[in-house]
Amino acid sequence: MTDMLAEICATKRLEVDRRKAHTPFADLEARARAATPPRGFRAALDAKAATGHALIAEVKKASPSKGLIREHFDPHAHALAYQSGGAACLSVLTDEPYFMGHDDYLVAARAAVSLPCLRKDFLVDPWQVTEARALGADCILIIAAALDDAQMADIEAEAIRWGMDALVEVHDADELERALKLRSRLIGVNNRDLRDFSISFERTYELVDRAPAGCTFVAESGLRDKADLDAMAARGVRCFLVGEALMRQDDVEAATRALIVG
Numbered sequence: 001m002t003d004m005l006a007e008i009c010a011t012k013r014l015e016v017d018r019r020k021a022h023t024p025f026a027d028l029e030a031r032a033r034a035a036t037p038p039r040g041f042r043a044a045l046d047a048k049a050a051t052g053h054a055l056i057a058e059v060k061k062a063s064p065s066k067g068l069i070r071e072h073f074d075p076h077a078h079a080l081a082y083q084s085g086g087a088a089c090l091s092v093l094t095d096e097p098y099f100m101g102h103d104d105y106l107v108a109a110r111a112a113v114s115l116p117c118l119r120k121d122f123l124v125d126p127w128q129v130t131e132a133r134a135l136g137a138d139c140i141l142i143i144a145a146a147l148d149d150a151q152m153a154d155i156e157a158e159a160i161r162w163g164m165d166a167l168v169e170v171h172d173a174d175e176l177e178r179a180l181k182l183r184s185r186l187i188g189v190n191n192r193d194l195r196d197f198s199i200s201f202e203r204t205y206e207l208v209d210r211a212p213a214g215c216t217f218v219a220e221s222g223l224r225d226k227a228d229l230d231a232m233a234a235r236g237v238r239c240f241l242v243g244e245a246l247m248r249q250d251d252v253e254a255a256t257r258a259l260i261v262g
């Protein structure tokens with residue numbers, strides 16, 4: 001695990017312990033049961049990918065690599081713009097210390113649209129999956145570099161219990177192999193090196209051919225424009241996760257449409 005990821009996960013562990021101390025699990029479960037049913041995240045991606053680029057559009061205010069990305073930040077409006085622009089799904093960052101995210105942003109974004117939403121956060125405990133469902137999330141993120149096999153399986157089991165999808169994020173062939181021991185067949189390759197934040201599309205190109213048939217394969221991070229997506233599509237990638245390049249635009253809806261249809 002990189003130093004950066006270890007630091008983020010340690011911070012998250014403390015935050016989760018604090019939250020657990022304040023929220024009885026029975027209450028959290030009751031909220032998760034009362035939430036609107038999960039919208040099929042992987043199914044929405046597969047449906048779009050059948051006819052073109054399938055986009056997970058990310059609601060992202062800031063990041064460790066870039067600092068503040070968007071000053072006038074309105075998750076409700078951005079979610080609507082992404083939906084109108086043709087995104088298949090949304091990703092909403094809820095981590096506060098490193099991404100200036102918030103749980104409320106997920107709630108606001110999901111309420112604005114009919115698209116399935118990923119709670120983009122650093123999961124270190126299955127408790128966070130139930131919390132994600134209580135917030136309305138349809139999908140959670142499992143970062144292979146941050147977890148051992150047993151932790152990944154426990155987090156995935158909780159997602160399955162709630163009828164949610166799990167996006168399993170990998171950086172290399174070893175992590176892909178570990179990811180494929182899980183039941184989820186929704187795999188994301190992060191092009192960002194978490195040691196120096198450099199981007200290499202080679203990560204995606206290396207792994208796309210190793211993903212077994214039947215996998216929904218997502219290229220994540222550093223994608224700037226339609227040419228990037230087209231280049232990846234030529235190598236067999238159909239699904240893309242894009243944040244910063246869209247969040248920096250004045251007209252988010254037009255930028256989303258341009259990314260998908262040119």
Ligand SMILES: O=C(O)c1ccccc1NCC(=O)[C@H](O)[C@H](O)COP(=O)(O)O
Binds near residue numbers: 065197221222
């Ligand atoms: O975005 C970062 O700087 C970052 C740093 C450390 C860990 C994770 C990070 N990003 C999380 C993501 O997965 C991206 O937000 C997502 O793939 C979108 O990337 P981009 O299109 O480059 O904003």
